Amino acid sequence: MPADLAVIGLGHLGLPLAQAATTAGISTIGYDPDPHAAAPSVADGPLSATEIRRLLAGGFRTTADPAALGKVRTAVICTPTPLGEDRAVDLTGVADAARTLAAQLRPHTTVILESTAYPGTTEEFLRPLLEAGSGLTAGRDFHLACSPHRHDPGNRTYRYGNTPKVIGGLTPACTEAAAAFYGRLTDKVVRARGPREAETAKVLETNYRHVNIALLNEMAVFCHDIGVDLWDVIRCAETKPFGFQAFRPGPGVGGHSGAIDPNCLSYKGRSPGYPLRMVELAQEVNGRMPRYVIQRCATLLNEHGKSARGARVLLLGVSYRPDTGDQEGSPAREIATRLMALGAQLTYHDPYVPRWNVRGRPVPRADSPYEAAADADLTLLLQPHRTYDLQGLAAKAQLLLDTRGATPTGTAHRL
Structure with a gap:
C-alpha cells in the first residue's frame, strides 16, 4: 500500500519526524539504502525503545527499496550534514538522497529539505540534482521547499507539535504545499520569503546558541580567576525581565548542529569573501x-x-x-x-x-x-x-x- 510520506534518513532528524507523522495518522515509510541503518535503533538514537515500539505499531515501516519513493506525496530529506575538519557542512548525504529520489520522482510530489545546510543549498545544490535526475522542473512539475529542523533531544517542554516550523518554498505554491503538510504535524507554521531565508534562519539560530555559550564560557574562566561565583552571577542576571537571556557554561559544546560559518561553503567554491568573525571566535572559545x-x-x-x-x-x-x-x-x-x-x-x-x-x-x-x-x-x-x-x-x-x-x-x- 503506497504511503503518503517518505522520510529519507532515519537518524536524529528523520525518526522524530516519522514519529510525529505516524502519530498524526499519516502513512509513513522510512528510507535508507543500508538495510541495517534502516532499522530504527535505540542506541544513541533520538527515540526511546517505547517510542520506537509505538512508531512501528502505528504502521511506520522502513525500506531499502528506492522504488517506494515514487509512490509518496511528500518526501523529506533528513540525512546528516556533519561539519568537516575545515568546518564546512558535508552535503554528501543530501546529494545521495537527491539522486536516489530524483530517479523515482513523480509530478506533483512535494520535496522538503530538513537537513542543516547553507543559504542557497535548496536552490543551487538540491534543485539541480532533482531536476537532472527526474527530467522534471521544480516549482512547475513538483514542489520544492526547505524547512530546517528544530528537534531538541531530551526537551520535555517543546516537542514536534508545539515547536513552530519555518518553511521557505521555491515558489508561493511550493511554500503552501509544504505548509499544508507541516500543518498536520505542528501547531504553528511560519512562512519565510523563500528557501534562503529559511536556511539562514537556521544559521542564525545555531550560531546564536554557540556565540552565547562562548560568552558564558569566557565568563566562567574570568570569574574563577578573580574568585567570583559565576553561577550566582547568572542567577542574579536572569532576573532582569528584558534584554537578557540566560545561558550556561560547560565543558564544551556538542550536538548535531555545530556553529556554521557561511564562509566555508562546501560546493561550487562559493564564499562571501569574509568570515563571520563572532562565529569564528565562538568556535575558538568553545573549542x-x-x-x-x-x-x-x-x-x-x-x-x-x-x-x-x-x-x-x-x-x-x-x-x-x-x-x-x-x-x-x-x-x-x-x-x-x-x-x-x-x-x-x-x-x-x-x-x-x-x-x-x-x-x-x-x-x-x-x-x-x-x-x-x-x-x-x-x-x-x-x-x-x-x-x-x-x-x-x-x-x-x-x-x-x-x-x-x-x-x-x-x-x-x-x-
Whole structure:
C-alpha cells in the first residue's frame, strides 16, 4: 500500500519526524539504502525503545527499496550534514538522497529539505540534482521547499507539535504545499520569503546558541580567576525581565548542529569573501573548554596532594546533553582522551550509554555512580542527567568538579 510520506534518513532528524507523522495518522515509510541503518535503533538514537515500539505499531515501516519513493506525496530529506575538519557542512548525504529520489520522482510530489545546510543549498545544490535526475522542473512539475529542523533531544517542554516550523518554498505554491503538510504535524507554521531565508534562519539560530555559550564560557574562566561565583552571577542576571537571556557554561559544546560559518561553503567554491568573525571566535572559545576542564582537574588533584598520573577519575554523563544517549560532538571524548594522555585511570557512568569507547579502547562502566564516586580520586560531572541524585553524589564523592553548575551550592567545585 503506497504511503503518503517518505522520510529519507532515519537518524536524529528523520525518526522524530516519522514519529510525529505516524502519530498524526499519516502513512509513513522510512528510507535508507543500508538495510541495517534502516532499522530504527535505540542506541544513541533520538527515540526511546517505547517510542520506537509505538512508531512501528502505528504502521511506520522502513525500506531499502528506492522504488517506494515514487509512490509518496511528500518526501523529506533528513540525512546528516556533519561539519568537516575545515568546518564546512558535508552535503554528501543530501546529494545521495537527491539522486536516489530524483530517479523515482513523480509530478506533483512535494520535496522538503530538513537537513542543516547553507543559504542557497535548496536552490543551487538540491534543485539541480532533482531536476537532472527526474527530467522534471521544480516549482512547475513538483514542489520544492526547505524547512530546517528544530528537534531538541531530551526537551520535555517543546516537542514536534508545539515547536513552530519555518518553511521557505521555491515558489508561493511550493511554500503552501509544504505548509499544508507541516500543518498536520505542528501547531504553528511560519512562512519565510523563500528557501534562503529559511536556511539562514537556521544559521542564525545555531550560531546564536554557540556565540552565547562562548560568552558564558569566557565568563566562567574570568570569574574563577578573580574568585567570583559565576553561577550566582547568572542567577542574579536572569532576573532582569528584558534584554537578557540566560545561558550556561560547560565543558564544551556538542550536538548535531555545530556553529556554521557561511564562509566555508562546501560546493561550487562559493564564499562571501569574509568570515563571520563572532562565529569564528565562538568556535575558538568553545573549542578550548575541554583543555580548560583538564587544567582544572589537574589543579584540584594537585591541591589535594595527588597527581593526574595514576589518579582514578570518574566521568559522569558522556552524552552531549542531559537525559539522552546522543554523543554527537560531546566534549566528553576529548576530555577523556586528554585525561588518558596524563596517565589517569578512567571509569564512566551514563544511564543512557551502556558502552563507551575512547581511542579505540572501551572505558570501564561503573555499576553505581555513587559507589564509584566514593572510590574515585576525582569525579567529573559532565552531564547532570535527571536520574542522578546530585546531593547524594556530592556527599559520596571524595572530590567533585561540576562542569554544569547543577550541584547544590557549596557541595562541589564548579567550573
